[in-house]
Amino acid sequence: MLWINTKRILKLGFINFWRNSIVSIASVLTMAVTLFVIGSLYIGAAFLNSSLEEVKNKVDISVSFKVDASDDEIISLKKDLSLQPEVKAVDYIGRDQELADFKESHKDNAILLQSLEETGNPFGARLNIKAVDPAQYDAVARFLVNRNDPSLGGKSIIDQISYKKDVVDKLIGLIATSKKVGMAISIILILLSILVTFNTISLAIYISREEISVMRLVGAGESYVRYPFLVEGIISGVLASFLSLALLYPATLWVRDATAGVFGGINLASYYINNFAQIFLLLSGCGIILGIIASFWATRKYAKV
Amino acid sequence: MIYFDKVSKKYPNSVALQDITFSIESGEFVSIVGHSGAGKTTLLKMILAEDNPTSGKVFFDSQDVHALSKRALPKIRRRIGSVFQDVRLLPNKNAYENIAFLMEVAGRTDQEIASDVPHVLDLVGLGDKIWSFPHELSGGERQRIAIARAIINQPDLLIADEPTGNLDPINTAEIIEIFKKINSIGTTVILTTHNKKIVDNLGKRVLTLDHGVLSRDDKSGKYAI
CATH class of the missing domain: 3.30.70.3040 (Alpha-Beta Plaits)
Structure with missing residues (x-):
């Protein structure tokens, strides 16, 4: 019975995702932007750390x-x-x-x-x-x-x-400041994009609130009402992570070319390729968790009857 | 099976139901009549626990439906087949899926679903619209899908709010025949309608609501407003 229910809920989620295509595309795109922000900050931070480490080693x-x-x-x-x-x-x-x-x-x-x-x-x-x-x-x-x-x-x-005492002092200051500023910017950007994603997903569920109330009135239990939305959230998260991974690569190439004259090129692209598995896990994990939490929260809010 | 105990429903500027008390036995066929705004739909909403009474209690098989837990309520609702006044099909599901959804939540097998759904659609005369989405169907066709959905799980109670409102006389007669047939195999039926002819032809129990008050309860009554 559990297997049959799981199979049916998964199927409902996939069908809903496919049939509400415009809403689904909107969710995937906003989520992809969020994950892109998270991904760029992650690569940026890792690169900053490794560059600082390198400079430290040169002193x-x-x-x-x-x-x-x-x-x-x-x-x-x-x-x-x-x-x-x-x-x-x-x-x-x-x-x-x-x-x-x-x-x-x-x-x-x-x-x-x-x-x-x-x-x-x-x-x-x-x-x-x-x-x-x-x-x-x-x-x-x-x-x-x-x-x-x-x-x-x-x-x-x-x-x-x-x-070089002055260089060392400057370096210490630079490391401390860049860590603080980087952390603050990351938190703000991540929070903002999570809010936007939450909004889009809850809007999608808000649109379906009539449908949800009908499902409840004809006797659907919690699992049949809410879980298909969670499945939709997970699908959006996975697709958004693929999309953001696909967008990150050309972005790293662009950064390399744009900074070529300054540092001889910050090679984020090779960092991206070398750490692909880690970045993939981070983004798909964030996407899935974001999708689940947003759907869970929105169905709680809008799925009452 | 159904017992209303001094049920009132008040809104800030109006009274939808006032001190309603009656009971319906298992296997009865009851028509509820009254002018628009008399409280018929509100009364049906009370049975489904779609809305809470301001005072009083509604019992379904001795269980106070408004005191049920979140887990217990769906189980009661699965025993009730509902035809809503505004139809309320699931817009993103085709006719087959709208009906299959109820069987799925009731835990029926895939084989049962595959054999019962086309059969019930044939019964309401829509065997050829099995893959149509609600927006591709006429008002009357949607109404009949809703009826098919309400009877698919052979419910203990069928409540139908103006089910023939969008139907022509021939379809109306067919649907009432289906209800009678369902009633004859033991399902309790509660029907609200404005159609005098239906009520008179049925010759069954009639409850009359007037401005939220139960004004008449005739065992084998006629439409009398």
Whole structure:
């Protein structure tokens, strides 16, 4: 019996969806706009996060050592640094490597290379330090200054500590602001589009309120009156998610082309393709849930007799 | 089967029913007559619990229909076949589906539906309009679909509000014959009508409403307004 009822309710939902084609198209289109907004915000946010992550990774503290600093002392400092909770990674670049790098980048300057041959290797070794969070670079720098201060028991082996404090500060500010603004815009846009979808679906059910009252008067129970509308809501949600997925791809391509001159192209399109399954699940899930909740709410409101 | 206990229905500016008390036994054929606005439709709405009385109670098989739970009410309504004054077919369903819908909600099998629906449509003379949608049918045809829908589940009670209002005399006679036949197999029938000829020919019980008051109750009465 349950199976027969389910089958009949599904069939009623599909037939209603098909026969109320204009209302159904309107629901699918408004829902698709909502899902498109959700999808773009999701891709945008993910992309923003990954770009910020990349910028964060490009910022590091570079510590140059004096030429007479021994490898042991540097390795011991590296080990201590690695134990600091705020430090994510420490790279050691030896003196020879420094020289080789310098030669490589100045290979066209014969005079410079010649003079290097005469003076010997003037470079000290170097450590490149990446912090877990850019806000922690100050702490890392302070740790290094303390280690290098002979009056505090350390030995002065560091020649120079360099990191772009202003860039780091700006980056920290940018991350915090973009997260806040992004969240606020997302919430407003999502709420607005959900409201519009709710309105369209309830209008569709409002149009059918006479029909609903007849169904009730001839003895249809809750399931036969309301569930076909839920089925319609689910169909709208699924179709709207397909439509919004289809629209998102050209939109990401457009963003890539439009921003080509600025950043060398934000490649949202490849993000979209690489995370398609996740985006598909998000949008179809949102579509189905939205369809069910809106239909459930509207049938409750308009299906009384 | 039906018992009205001092039922009144008042609207802010009018009184539709006033202190109505009567009972209808199982198997009766009752005509309700009265001028337009006398309260006939309101009275039928009370039986279906489509509207609530201002005071008093309406019982269907000893159950107060206005005190039933949300789950119990559809079960009672499934035992009542209704022909509404304004027909009220489901606009997005064709003739077949309009009737099949009632069988589906009553839990009848697909085989029963496939065999009974064409049969009942033949009975009301619309066997050739089985796939037509309400908007493709005439007023009289819609009325007959509504009658087919009301009798498909062999209800215990059939209530028909002006069922012959849109029909020509031949169709009217056919429909009344169908009602008599249904009544003869045990279904209680309540019919409201303005048609004097129908009431006189039936020679069955007649309730007369006058401005919301039950003014006459004749066991084998005639149309007397």
